[in-house]
Amino acid sequence: MIHLHYWPTPNGKKVTILLEELGMPYRIVPVNIGKGDQFTDDFLKIGPNNRMPAMVDDEPAGGGAPISVFESGAIMMYLAEKAGRFYPQDLRGRYEVNQWVIWQMANQGPKSGECGHFRRLGDKQGDQSYAVRRFTDEVNRLYGVLDNRLYDRRYIAGDDYTIADMISYPWTVNWQGQGQDISDFKYFKRWFDELSARPAVQRGLAVAAGPAEDVDSLPQEEKDRRTKLLYNQRARPAPDGGLLAL
Incomplete structure (x- = not known):
């Protein structure tokens, strides 16, 4: 099964269009980018650039452990290669x-x-x-x-x-x-x-990730939190204890 960490933006819809064209089973994992879900530690394990979409394939070709891929272009190459469609082999x-x-x-x-x-x-x-x-x-x-x-x-x-x-x-x-x-x-x-x-393009564009959110109705405190989180981002500090000895 393909687990697509997704929000309905153009970058997310690229992948849902491909999945619909392939007829490949998939599960949507909502990543509400307005709330800041892309900054959680769990998401960073598969999307280290703090951006969706990201994908986990728990049935990769050849078996073995699940494979995670981030960046929409890489995801599309992976899926098309796995399916053997929409991606030339020569x-x-x-x-x-x-x-x-x-x-x-x-x-x-x-x-x-x-x-x-x-x-x-x-x-x-x-x-x-x-x-x-x-x-x-x-x-x-x-x-x-x-x-x-x-x-x-x-x-x-x-x-x-x-x-x-x-x-x-x-x-x-x-x-x-x-x-x-x-x-x-x-x-x-x-x-x-x-x-x-x-039809598959139309279905891919229509994929949702939960009910629509009325941002204007949010409390001002939440609006301010989101603005601070989403705009003018700077580097996330790397944790201590890494491979500095190499």
Whole structure:
């Protein structure tokens, strides 16, 4: 069984889309990132970067002890490799997919996340106009990268639907909130519409992790606690007694 430590954000939905496409049994373990569940000691054992998703497979191929994996791209590579689907086995095909998985993790996800952050922030922390313009323009550039990539191929890695498509799609669903107009990117939009119509994609996007929370109704003390916990994070001190003698 796959145990997916999850909250319904684009990074979590990448993995649920893949699991639904595979028809692989899985169990959702909620990680409420608003409350700060990702900072607990138990979660850090499988997600040392304080970020979900993370995954535990208690039935790995070949048997043995359970395997835990963190980072959505690594999780998707693991699951697709285990299932033998959506991830080419030949050298050229695999690296065609790998480079786009890494592109998504290094570019599309982080830049889209910053775009959303600053656009939601407004003027609560002073003038954010430069940051809004900087990341909105960068996200626009990245839509252009996908548009040019999809100009002469059906899917991101070629003729076949792969994890390269699944990992990129969830970060494009909120294109309006990113200040974009996808009608400007006709080849991308053709791909977007096709993926949006896939039943497994729709199921993966719909996966919840418990009842929705009305943050505005929380006591001010809890709001202040969360703000202090979630923003302007700094390094977590390493414990004493490590391998300094080596």
